[in-house]
Amino acid sequence: MHQKTPEIYSVELSGTKDIVKTDKGDGKEKYRGLKNNCLELKKKNHKEEFQKELHLDDHKLSNRELEEKYGTDIIMVYLGCVLGLVVILTGIFAYYQEAKSTNIMSSFNKMIPQQALVIRDSEKKTIPSEQLVVGDIVEVKGGDQIPADIRVLSSQGCRVDNSSLTGESEPQPRSSEFTHENPLETKNICFYSTTCLEGTVTGMVINTGDRTIIGHIASLASGVGNEKTPIAIEIEHFVHIVAGVAVSIGILFFIIAVSLKYQVLDSIIFLIGIIVANVPEGLLATVTVTLSLTAKRMAKKNCLVKNLEAVETLGSTSIICSDKTGTLTQNRMTVAHLWFDNQIFVADTSEDHSNQVFDQSSRTWASLSKIITLCNRAEFKPGQENVPIMKKAVIGDASETALLKFSEVILGDVMEIRKRNRKVAEIPFNSTNKFQLSIHEMDDPHGKRFLMVMKGAPERILEKCSTIMINGEEHPLDKSTAKTFHTAYMELGGLGERVLGFCHLYLPADEFPETYSFDIDAMNFPTSNLCFVGLLSMIDPPRSTVPDAVTKCRSAGIKVIMVTGDHPITAKAIAKSVGIISANSETVEDIAHRLNIAVEQVNKRDAKAAVVTGMELKDMSSEQLDEILANYQEIVFARTSPQQKLIIVEGCQRQDAVVAVTGDGVNDSPALKKADIGIAMGIAGSDAAKNAADMVLLDDNFASIVTGVEEGRLIFDNLKKTIAYSLTKNIAELCPFLIYIIVGLPLPIGTITILFIDLGTDIIPSIALAYEKAESDIMNRKPRHKNKDRLVNQPLAVYSYLHIGLMQALGAFLVYFTVYAQEGFLPRTLINLRVEWEKDYVNDLKDSYGQEWTRYQREYLEWTGYTAFFVGILVQQIADLIIRKTRRNSIFQQGLFRNKVIWVGITSQIIIGLILSYGLGSVTALSFTMLRAQYWFVAVPHAILIWVYDEVRKLFIRLYPGSWWDKNMYY
């Protein structure tokens, strides 16, 4: 014994070589690697046995003999390895897909380090803003970001842009006075991360980091848990169904197997087989790919989807809560209306201002335009010659910018006009005098004189005027003209617009000669008895695509709610202009106003629309909120805080609605996170919003949401088709096991073969269904009900399992029986043959013709049977794929060739099948053999039958909508 010891190792080595050799021609490297691994593992376990059984020649043994010797079924080891691999690969795949889209977002995440100018130790220092502490005195000048929450100590004409925090488009003046109870609305606090647009402010740091308002919102956002997406819920529901079916059938047959006196271990193997057959292994990958394909398609249309599952969520959305500023509107003040010559003119507020149609022939307009041009401090930044006017960057506040661009569009080169009319004196706007004044030299060749132009709050301007210009003539300002002015002012104000008044005065040349020196402080010039020229009103106008998109959402059954931090009047005006409040619907207040009665007397049911402010919302119970959300079709929430946005979203979700929230500001981020799908604006949106959102609209276009809804609904329909397609074959994979257990046929299809269908031939076709076009106008139906319109409903499961699946199983059995019968085993011989068939030492099993078969010959025939069954399923899955193109329409209505990818899928299916059968037919582990060509056609009649049957089903569904047939057969 001792002498022979060295041989142990040589035996082992040659054993391994032998195994590798037998598997030459094995096309797949990884399987060989796997096999070696498995064997090596086994070898370790059996080292002791090697020593004992030295006299047996292991190196001469084939895999089979090895299996027998060591009691390890190599096939089972493969199966274990393959199943493990499947789980790991699909996991990695899903992770990769998620990571890819998350990575895109992390690029948005970069924070630019901020500096703050702080007064410490009585000197001014620049330090990184995170080093600020409470109590520091900081100085902020125009253009800087506010480094922390600060209480203003002193300010010089400071205005901050709070739009990302409160949704107000207009710059907010900041001063040291306390003006409002609400810290968000008082003037003496500047908030961290907002921008100081102009002026300077000195303040004391009162909060830093997480304790700032922004930090609070951020923690609010991160505190909102990630809700499960509707599609995740649907897939979970589907998994429950599949698992339920698999486990219950598995256990049922386990019991049957045990009662049929099978060994417990065998019965457990059956159980596993049944479960493997019943689980659509490839579906996870398919769903992920399908979703990411749609995500890609949407990215092309400027919807960047961060969370893949959100693709579908948009499709089931039933309420969109939209922020106003930056989402529905352009987030830029624009001249909307003009009033001169006692008339209101409408200015074009579209994105490019190209189409100004109001009457520009009046001489009043000439004067007005001059005031607009001259009484303006805003300037274009240099170096933008080729940029369209509306996109040029401007130094100056929002209203001045609006006026500058407005005049540039209409009059041409504004800077040139200003150059010709040199400015000699100027009083900038401040909150006490509420006007802006400048004095210019006229370029009038007839006589040099000065023109004084002034703009400001209309009532203040009017006070200073004694005349009014109408059609270029100065008229005395009497009571009736004052009244028309007031009417116009109220009307424009009622539209939620910011109104400015304009007046001028030609200074008499004799009193003010060319050399006259104007002194701003001494005011050595008249500031009363001026000539009133006109009014101009500005608004942050809606994006031009929004009204159309809102209409489309409406027709798709989606309720659009506006939630904004802005004033109710502005909010309502914008809501009306984009159709969130439709033209003929009224709020309670409108009705009260029309009927001239008190608001309380109005029957609330008469009003279709409602405008709810944050103050009202504060006092409401959640039941009252629910009532409002349920009863009004058109709702605008104004002056809402970030917390209230969250409450509104939760309220909507209580209505069983799938809620989409759009927003761009930091104040929207908690709501974005809470929503079923948060949609952030890519250009205007803050990083916080983008991070909290599931989807980013790269072009800030609300209309992209409509595209998203359409894609989402399509993907839901197509996923339904994909799942129906994938479920069908489960029965054809399951029946063999059941028949095998009960009737005792030789196993018709092996577990590995099943995996090759689930993960091989069926993957590309099921992905191809994602490219299927919609069957009807999916934008004209109601959004699906979250709890009623399931992805996998009863008819789908029943139709897939009990109708098509069963037909498929029969077709595949036909191929199986054909192969066995033509090789010598007639169907009746096969019954209860299983036990003898599988005995390794029965090597003379008689077939129906009296021939005797060895175990290996039988096994090879069994593999041929697997291949035949596989081909049978494959051929019928082609028919299944074609019928799944539609659920209601005939295939011929849908067009057999419209979706080319389907044909790619079918081709891939056939090619993979051919490769498996003819290419890898010699690889033992895969249990495929070369099948005669005619067996590929045996199941064709069944495939055609499947198609015909499904066409009949669809025909009856179309003919008798709502009938018993429709209810039971439409999935």
Place this chain on the structure above:
Amino acid sequence: MTKNEKKSLNQSLAEWKLFIYNPTTGEFLGRTAKSWGLILLFYLVFYGFLAALFSFTMWVMLQTLNDEVPKYRDQIPSPGSSSSPASVSQVTGTTGMHHHTHLIFVFLEEMGFHYIGQAGLDLLTSSDPPASASQSARITGLMVFPKPVTALEYTFSRSDPTSYAGYIEDLKKFLKPYTLEEQKNLTVCPDGALFEQKGPVYVACQFPISLLQACSGMNDPDFGYSQGNPCILVKMNRIIGLKPEGVPRIDCVSKNEDIPNVAVYPHNGMIDLKYFPYYGKKLHVGYLQPLVAVQVSFAPNNTGKEVTVECKIDGSANLKSQDDRDKFLGRVMFKITARA
């Protein structure tokens, strides 16, 4: 929290109850009686139709078969096709495969699949049948008796008759068709040549059991087990149309150097060619395949030792006895352990 859960449990229980039977709508398991009736009727008709359809297609498929010889014999192919009986030659060998005048293909032809189908078939029939390239010499398996139960290992004790009673019974059962009485109606065929027949009636040749000499069971009803010289019978698997070339014999050797005494009956393990070819269960009624007996003689000092015996087909060019995958193809290996 627990209160809530309890409530929801009760609720779900109530929901289930309502689902099982809803008294207001009269729904049972979510359907009314009428609905159940309709759905059951539908499935009755639908499944009836499917069953009929499946039976019909199976019937059509069975029509494509020949009663006497399997349509294809990829796993157990007959070597060549020369001078087979007319009825057999249609479907044996490679020439027979051109005759695909079967109903299934009538289906296909009607549906326009004719050319594809036929082209595919021609492609196959013109070359070797699938998977047969490496198996042209793979012909027949060997099988031993007594029938092994779990493994090819026989253990007995010569002093304990119960230890081998099962073996003897099995051998007797196996040899029953070979008794003189059973063979009465069989023909005595000329020795040393293939016994080819043209039909329509095919006769079977006698296999005189006396050829097995000591293992025939005629003189020694214990087949040598009681003396410690156990008999094992080896047979070749029946293959329709198999015609061995040369002088086939079964060669058995002991792998154990201590116990070389392996006797083979008939002499030299000869298998007479007159038993070939076999014409199938239906035509060749009463066919008996030739047997070879192996007797291992355990000397008294060798008791308790294990002997591995390997038997192989030899002497015939077209009978393969070596195959990487099928270890019973033309050979068989078994172990015998005799105890005192």
